[in-house]
Amino acid sequence: xxIDKQGSTSIEASSKTTRxxxxxxxxxxxxxxxAPRSSSVELLNLIEELAQFDRIGVTRLSRHLGIPVAxxxxxxxxxxRTGFVEQLSDSKEYRLTLRLFEIGCQIANRTTMRDVVxxxxxxxAQQVGLTTSVGVLVDDYVLYLVKVETDELISLNLRxxxxxxxxxxxxxxxxLSIDERGLRSVVGDGPYEAKTEYSITTFDDLAAExxxxxxxxxxxxxQELSRGMWSVAAPILGNRHSQNGAVCATSYGVELSAEEIxxxxxxxxxxxxxxxxxxxxxSDLHSWEVARAxxxxx
Numbered sequence: 001x002x003i004d005k006q007g008s009t010s011i012e013a014s015s016k017t018t019r020x021x022x023x024x025x026x027x028x029x030x031x032x033x034x035a036p037r038s039s040s041v042e043l044l045n046l047i048e049e050l051a052q053f054d055r056i057g058v059t060r061l062s063r064h065l066g067i068p069v070a071x072x073x074x075x076x077x078x079x080x081r082t083g084f085v086e087q088l089s090d091s092k093e094y095r096l097t098l099r100l101f102e103i104g105c106q107i108a109n110r111t112t113m114r115d116v117v118x119x120x121x122x123x124x125a126q127q128v129g130l131t132t133s134v135g136v137l138v139d140d141y142v143l144y145l146v147k148v149e150t151d152e153l154i155s156l157n158l159r160x161x162x163x164x165x166x167x168x169x170x171x172x173x174x175x176l177s178i179d180e181r182g183l184r185s186v187v188g189d190g191p192y193e194a195k196t197e198y199s200i201t202t203f204d205d206l207a208a209e210x211x212x213x214x215x216x217x218x219x220x221x222x223q224e225l226s227r228g229m230w231s232v233a234a235p236i237l238g239n240r241h242s243q244n245g246a247v248c249a250t251s252y253g254v255e256l257s258a259e260e261i262x263x264x265x266x267x268x269x270x271x272x273x274x275x276x277x278x279x280x281x282x283s284d285l286h287s288w289e290v291a292r293a294x295x296x297x298x
Contacts, residue, residue: 042067046075047096050085055093116278117236121247122148124271128264130249134236134275137175137244140166140187145245167192167206168199170221170233174246176206177213178235198223218265219246230256232264234272236279247272 042065049064050056056064062072076094079085084099121132125148133147141163166172167187179186183206190203200206213219221231233248249268256264 043075050096055088055095057093117275118146120271120275121146124249125150128249128267130251133248135171135246137166142166142169142172164225165193168195168224170219170231171246171248173209173213173219174233174235175244177210179244183207183210195225196223196227217269220261228253232261232268234268236272236275247275
């Protein structure tokens with residue numbers, strides 16, 4: 001077989017192009033190996049920035065992050081190789097895959113609200129010397145999740161899984177004070193169930209109690225669920241679309257003075273703030289003016 005001069009030139013040009021492409025690919029891999037590793041902070045910042053967009057180009061992404069395009073491109077290639085990012089073939093833009101969601105679900109399956117709060121309410125129980133508990137709001141009832149008891153001789157049998165009306169518990173009133181649905185839509189117009197002669201049974205009285213709770217940041221229960229039982233509770237503030245929760249400290253058989261209630265209020269608020277931070281909610285639960293601004297009045 002013979003090849004004319006023009007055919008020989010075409011083959012040489014094609015071979016040169018192939019060699020150039022391979023050389024460029026090898027150079028890219030070599031550059032990746034030689035380039036200084038991007039800091040963990042920059043990589044995490046890039047992931048967080050990607051989460052703000054359905055898709056985004058490398059130039060725009062680098063501008064948002066304030067880093068060179070080459071750095072952004074290098075980090076994107078690392079994330080693409082590890083399956084966290086994909087590049088769209090049509091626009092050449094990048095977007096996150098569901099890999100982070102998959103990891104988040106695996107963590108969520110192992111770490112529940114119960115796991116997070118147990119450590120903190122055990123710490124609170126040691127600090128104040130009282131029984132502590134955490135509950136969530138289910139309809140118009142409090143569902144007790146965790147309870148840590150002390151050496152008190154008198155105790156109320158409200159263990160994990162127990163329920164109590166929200167209207168006559170400190171936990172319930174604390175959660176009602178931040179519920180975005182509004183008080184009336186959660187508990188109705190009343191009259192409410194009375195557990196003792198001290199229970200709140202009318203809407204107006206409950207609304208006044210909730211207003212006070214919003215003002216001071218914690219709710220107080222004065223023998224409303226059971227005679228001889230005083231409790232102080234603070235809400236766990238977080239994502240407004242998440243289930244409401246609250247932390248509570250309870251005294252049995254010994255009436256709390258105004259000074260003791262105020263001090264206990266500070267302790268449960270601090271405990272709720274720590275739980276909130278650990279669950280990724282608001283960083284400062286003491287910022288009540290800001291926190292409660294988005295919640296409706298009764």
